Amino acid sequence: MSMIINGATGPWELVIGMEVHAQVISNSKLFSGASTTFGAEPNSQVSLVDAAMPGMLPVINRKCVEQAIRTGAALGAEINLHSVFDRKNYFYADLPQGYQISQFKQPIVGPGRITVDLKDGETKEIGIERIHLEQDAGKSLHDQHPSKTYVDLNRSGVALMEIVSDPDMRSPEEAAAYLRKLRTILRYIGTCDGNMEEGSMRADVNVSVRRPGEPFGTRCEIKNVNSIRFVQQAIIYESQRQVDILEDGGSIVQETRLFDPGMGETRSMRSKEEAHDYRYFPDPDLLPLVIEQAWVDEIRASLPELPDAKKARFMEQYGLSAYDAGVLVTEQVTADYYETVAKGSDPKMAANWITGELFAFLNKSGQAIDESPITAAKLGELMALIKDGTISGRIAKEVFEAMTETGQGAREIVEEKGLRQVSDTGALEAIIDEVLAASPQQLEQYRAGKDKLFGYFVGQTMKATKGQANPQVVNDLLKAKLEG
Amino acid sequence: MRYGLRVEGESLADMYMNTRAAGFGEEVQRRILIGTYTLSAGYYDAYYLKAQKLRTLIYRDFMAAYEDVDVILTPAAPTAAFRLGETTDPVTMYMNDVFTVPASLAGLPGLCLPAGMSADGLPLGLQLLARPFDEETLFRAAGVMEDAAAFHAAPKAWWGDRS
Numbered sequence: 343m344s345m346i347i348n349g350a351t352g353p354w355e356l357v358i359g360m361e362v363h364a365q366v367i368s369n370s371k372l373f374s375g376a377s378t379t380f381g382a383e384p385n386s387q388v389s390l391v392d393a394a395m396p397g398m399l400p401v402i403n404r405k406c407v408e409q410a411i412r413t414g415a416a417l418g419a420e421i422n423l424h425s426v427f428d429r430k431n432y433f434y435a436d437l438p439q440g441y442q443i444s445q446f447k448q449p450i451v452g453p454g455r456i457t458v459d460l461k462d463g464e465t466k467e468i469g470i471e472r473i474h475l476e477q478d479a480g481k482s483l484h485d486q487h488p489s490k491t492y493v494d495l496n497r498s499g500v501a502l503m504e505i506v507s508d509p510d511m512r513s514p515e516e517a518a519a520y521l522r523k524l525r526t527i528l529r530y531i532g533t534c535d536g537n538m539e540e541g542s543m544r545a546d547v548n549v550s551v552r553r554p555g556e557p558f559g560t561r562c563e564i565k566n567v568n569s570i571r572f573v574q575q576a577i578i579y580e581s582q583r584q585v586d587i588l589e590d591g592g593s594i595v596q597e598t599r600l601f602d603p604g605m606g607e608t609r610s611m612r613s614k615e616e617a618h619d620y621r622y623f624p625d626p627d628l629l630p631l632v633i634e635q636a637w638v639d640e641i642r643a644s645l646p647e648l649p650d651a652k653k654a655r656f657m658e659q660y661g662l663s664a665y666d667a668g669v670l671v672t673e674q675v676t677a678d679y680y681e682t683v684a685k686g687s688d689p690k691m692a693a694n695w696i697t698g699e700l701f702a703f704l705n706k707s708g709q710a711i712d713e714s715p716i717t718a719a720k721l722g723e724l725m726a727l728i729k730d731g732t733i734s735g736r737i738a739k740e741v742f743e744a745m746t747e748t749g750q751g752a753r754e755i756v757e758e759k760g761l762r763q764v765s766d767t768g769a770l771e772a773i774i775d776e777v778l779a780a781s782p783q784q785l786e787q788y789r790a791g792k793d794k795l796f797g798y799f800v801g802q803t804m805k806a807t808k809g810q811a812n813p814q815v816v817n818d819l820l821k822a823k824l825e826g
Numbered sequence: 827m828r829y830g831l832r833v834e835g836e837s838l839a840d841m842y843m844n845t846r847a848a849g850f851g852e853e854v855q856r857r858i859l860i861g862t863y864t865l866s867a868g869y870y871d872a873y874y875l876k877a878q879k880l881r882t883l884i885y886r887d888f889m890a891a892y893e894d895v896d897v898i899l900t901p902a903a904p905t906a907a908f909r910l911g912e913t914t915d916p917v918t919m920y921m922n923d924v925f926t927v928p929a930s931l932a933g934l935p936g937l938c939l940p941a942g943m944s945a946d947g948l949p950l951g952l953q954l955l956a957r958p959f960d961e962e963t964l965f966r967a968a969g970v971m972e973d974a975a976a977f978h979a980a981p982k983a984w985w986g987d988r989s
Contacts, residue, residue, distance in 0.1 A: 396829060617867075619866045619867050620867075621861075621862060621865035621866060622865065622870075623865055623874070
């Protein structure tokens with residue numbers, strides 16, 4: 343599903359690679375005991391190590407290492423039992439050490455892959471080149487004072503995983519699908535909350551264009567894009583910009599660019615000449631990180647069922663379409679919710695209700711599925727009432743609405759409002775007889791071959807029963823009576 | 827800048843540059859520059875990576891030697907100490923470290939002990955190098971040598987006595 347830009351001189355193919363910075367879920371920082379809680383008072387979670395006081399020494403956080411291994415394992419990647427931390431030197435006010443502790447030549451996680459879900463149930467494999475562990479920097483606050491910049495070091499030293507993809511994506515949609523899938527997996531395994539708005543997941547996007555089949559062109563890197571929508575917009579703008587330059591006979595200058603969401607464009611941040619020279623070298627304060635294969639195996643064995651496996655199982659076990667299964671497994675809580683509902687009712691019906699009524703309601707109320715007043719157990723009760731014929735699907739929507747308003751149980755509402763479906767053939771037969779008697783003209787026409795009038799009789803019967811008649815029973819009875 | 831020297835400047839970057847220019851001596855500046863150069867993206871592979879490989883070769887060379895011997899004895903330096911300010915050529919000074927640097931590169935324990943006097947009456951040292959983590963052998967060998975050399979010379983002048 344390549345996106346091709348047709349220029350005046352011929353077609354151009356997009357080539358996209360991504361570096362995702364994912365903040366590791368851990369109680370304390372990568373090399374210090376300071377807390378990582380988001381939203382604390384500025385500079386209240388800063389240890390002497392994070393502030394780079396002279397003589398302070400970093401100590402690796404085992405939990406962060408475990409999270410990186412866990413992530414690598416979930417992406418089917420090689421785990422390097424021997425990895426090395428390097429100093430990446432650059433100068434900035436929110437980096438007190440003057441260098442970021444990162445991994446350069448020997449990262450903890452080697453090649454892996456992600457299967458991304460595209461439109462119409464199609465999938466594509468995107469290669470993961472590597473994942474390495476590194477420290478986050480502090481935050482510069484430019485809007486607190488008219489002429490000064492404030493620095494908040496709470497984030498300084500928090501563990502990040504930099505997840506580097508291969509240049510395997512060929513369209514903005516594939517890039518978005520990659521980010522969505524990566525986020526889903528990280529949330530499943532609990533190594534990153536994937537919250538792009540809060541900055542706990544950020545993407546650097548590498549974009550280049552080329553003639554189809556030819557070698558890669560020169561790329562530009564778009565830094566720190568913080569939503570999936572912006573990633574797509576940035577790619578569209580940037581690729582068109584590059585095509586315009588190339589078509590005019592120019593050449594692309596390798597550089598770092600910034601995306602401006604307000605203007606919807608990318609702008610040069612620094613050229614190759616101004617590029618940072620990080621002067622990597624192994625951090626002499628840290629020994630190489632050596633881990634045991636047994637620990638890796640243990641972590642691998644503790645992984646939950648991952649989205650792809652769950653999706654396949656939902657299709658197999660519950661007979662769901664690839665699309666529905668894909669939607670339901672996006673979030674683990676949704677998948678769990680679904681399974682609770684599906685167990686006591688028709689699985690396909692449960693899927694339809696969750697992706698339809700429930701999602702629409704949650705969208706409107708702005709609630710997450712685990713905050714829903716309609717719990718999985720309550721929706722399950724409603725589904726059971728449909729399944730056993732107590733109410734029809736149409737009445738169920740009415741009951742659902744009442745449930746969202748009152749928080750009452752489905753059975754309670756049905757009893758209270760007298761919505762129980764009439765399936766009693768005797769009672770329905772009497773009503774149908776009345777309906778037929780009241781419409782002699784239509785009856786005559788129907789018997790003369792106007793089959794379509796069947797629906798008219800159904801409608802009249804439902805009306806007479808205030809919608810509470812079991813539609814299937816009405817159909818059967820009507821058919822018998824009209825034929826007879 | 828909370829600790830040490832601070833030389834003001836027009837901007838933050840100026841202040842840093844002024845401070846470092848004033849606070850670091852020539853040799854320190856030279857080493858920072860050489861280090862920065864060899865670690866720079868353009869020369870990383872040519873110098874830094876190559877040097878890392880070379881370091882491995884040096885280590886292997888030592889380990890091969892330790893198959894036959896337990897410690898290696900060298901002079902601590904090729905000459906006795908030169909007078910303050912007498913030699914300013916950096917290469918000459920680097921050459922003076924030639925016997926002690928290999929142990930640092932290979933990650934070996936080394937020990938220097940006083941051994942005798944030069945014709946000018948300046949102290950000369952000997953160096954012992956042992957296998958990685960074999961400090962025990964190193965100290966034992968050095969102890970034996972120290973006793974045998976019976977080196978008891980003390981400097982004629984001490985800075986403390988000049989006041």
